[in-house]
Amino acid sequence: MDSNVIPKAFQSPHHWHLASLSSISQSQSPASKLIYSYSNVLDGFCASLTDSELESMKASPGFLHSIHNSPVKYDTTHSTKFLGLTVVSSPAWESSNYGEGMIIRVVDTGTWPESDSYGDHGMGPAPTR
Known part of the structure; x- marks a missing residue:
């Protein structure tokens, strides 16, 4: 608007x-x-x-642009292991109360995924499906 x-x-x-x-x-x-x-x-x-x-x-005054919301699929391979969340009895899960009451926001900064900051140097291969 x-x-x-x-x-x-x-x-x-x-x-x-x-x-x-x-x-x-x-x-x-x-x-x-x-x-x-x-x-x-x-x-x-x-x-x-x-x-x-x-x-x-x-057609309303002030309208500039709309974005249709579309479903997003889970797209990570190593995050749960990296965060120590591979076991349900993990201390991280317990201390977070299993995520209860969490508010998660995503801020798209337009970063460049090919940047070295996102490199996976030293990581093992992606898990098989």
Whole structure:
């Protein structure tokens, strides 16, 4: 969303996001479609929309871009061994309360995977499937 076009009537970007959803939503509770409002690094929101609602949103003032959420598959070979999590009775599992209450966020920094920082020098071969 382009924060330069936010009407002054809204107290915050979050209120603008809710109003935008209300204007295009076909459901009784458009607020339930809003998953999260972003306003620190970028202005925008995450919402669960139908295809027709997305098309309506694209015609809304301030709309810049949308990204379709797609499933991501587990893609690691050595992390569990490196972190000492190969055995369920590992002290790391116990001290973390088995991950209960954990919040995990992924920040895509656009790093270059071919960088030496990501090298696997000294690591054994990837496990077989």
